[in-house]
Amino acid sequence: MLGLARLVLFGLIGLTLLFWLVRIYARSLKREALEEDWEETATEGRAELPRDAFVEKGLRAYEKSLLRKLIWLVYILPITLIALVVYLMNYT
Amino acid sequence: MRYLKWGFWLVLVGVVGVFLSYDLPRHDIVRVVGTEVRRVDFGENSLFWAAPDVGTASATSRDVRFINTVRPSGKALVFRNEDTGWGWPPYFKLDSSDLQAQAESLISTKAEPIWVSVTRYGWRSRWLTIYPNAVGMKVVPGPDARIIPWANIIILTLLALVVLTIRAMWRQFRERSIDPLLEDAEDAWDDAGEGARNWFDRLFGRK
Numbered sequence: 001m002l003g004l005a006r007l008v009l010f011g012l013i014g015l016t017l018l019f020w021l022v023r024i025y026a027r028s029l030k031r032e033a034l035e036e037d038w039e040e041t042a043t044e045g046r047a048e049l050p051r052d053a054f055v056e057k058g059l060r061a062y063e064k065s066l067l068r069k070l071i072w073l074v075y076i077l078p079i080t081l082i083a084l085v086v087y088l089m090n091y092t
Numbered sequence: 093m094r095y096l097k098w099g100f101w102l103v104l105v106g107v108v109g110v111f112l113s114y115d116l117p118r119h120d121i122v123r124v125v126g127t128e129v130r131r132v133d134f135g136e137n138s139l140f141w142a143a144p145d146v147g148t149a150s151a152t153s154r155d156v157r158f159i160n161t162v163r164p165s166g167k168a169l170v171f172r173n174e175d176t177g178w179g180w181p182p183y184f185k186l187d188s189s190d191l192q193a194q195a196e197s198l199i200s201t202k203a204e205p206i207w208v209s210v211t212r213y214g215w216r217s218r219w220l221t222i223y224p225n226a227v228g229m230k231v232v233p234g235p236d237a238r239i240i241p242w243a244n245i246i247i248l249t250l251l252a253l254v255v256l257t258i259r260a261m262w263r264q265f266r267e268r269s270i271d272p273l274l275e276d277a278e279d280a281w282d283d284a285g286e287g288a289r290n291w292f293d294r295l296f297g298r299k
Contacts, residue, residue, distance in 0.1 A: 003178035004178045007179075021261060022261075025261045025264055025265075028264050029264065031268075082182070082184065085183070085184050086184045086186075089185050089187070089227065089228070090185070090187040090190075
């Protein structure tokens with residue numbers, strides 16, 4: 001059982017690291033997209049908000065979005081995969 | 093510098109290649125001719141043997157299950173049959189005893205062969221006395237049955253996706269976090285350079 005405990009401990013540490021990296025990455029992509037959106041509207045002369053306010057508003061909306069919640073899959077998918085492999089290897 | 097860079101990538105690719113060659117599942121179509129349990133004292137080759145069965149104590153010597161088989165060509169192929177447990181490689185194999193029983197039930201003679209596809213990882217080396225570890229077996233219709241390596245297809249695809257994702261993340265990080273810093277530093281450097289030049293100019297009375 002010690003081996004399983006070790007796997008769970010180091011696995012969770014690794015997944016937590018990955019989770020934060022993906023989260024930061026996704027947020028960075030979103031920020032970049034928002035900045036580009038703003039540039040586009042600004043060049044057409046119909047930007048309603050100043051740049052920073054537009055980006056902040058977009059990011060607040062993003063924080064509530066389904067897409068951001070999907071990052072939890074970083075935990076769910078590998079754990080499901082391990083459970084599946086254990087089942088396939090030992091019980092079929 | 094350029095050789096160093098190429099050397100680094102070459103070593104990395106080599107190490108990853110060796111790991112994949114050892115750890116990925118492969119299939120051998122064989123006829124089981126017997127099974128045995130024998131005591132093995134691990135020495136220099138201990139790296140290539142799995143950990144003791146789940147729940148048993150560790151030692152430098154223990155009984156290991158073996159499956160003796162013969163390939164369609166008549167060449168012998170011996171597998172070990174050990175739990176990988178929760179360690180590396182991540183097969184999570186806990187059922188060595190059951191596999192051994194299955195192997196025993198599939199023992200066949202040359203006259204009436206039962207061909208089985210053994211899934212295994214690892215290498216056979218006579219110099220190191222190491223054996224591939226059998227992780228599963230399945231009866232196949234004949235010695236030239238076609239086996240599609242689904243597990244390898246899935247694992248290598250996932251691996252490629254992970255590598256591409258890491259690359260994309262690194263590029264995003266560099267573009268958004270490091271490059272602006274470098275540009276700032278460059279500006280500051282230019283300013284500093286200008287300042288220093290002005291100071292020199294003033295010192296030596298040139299303008």
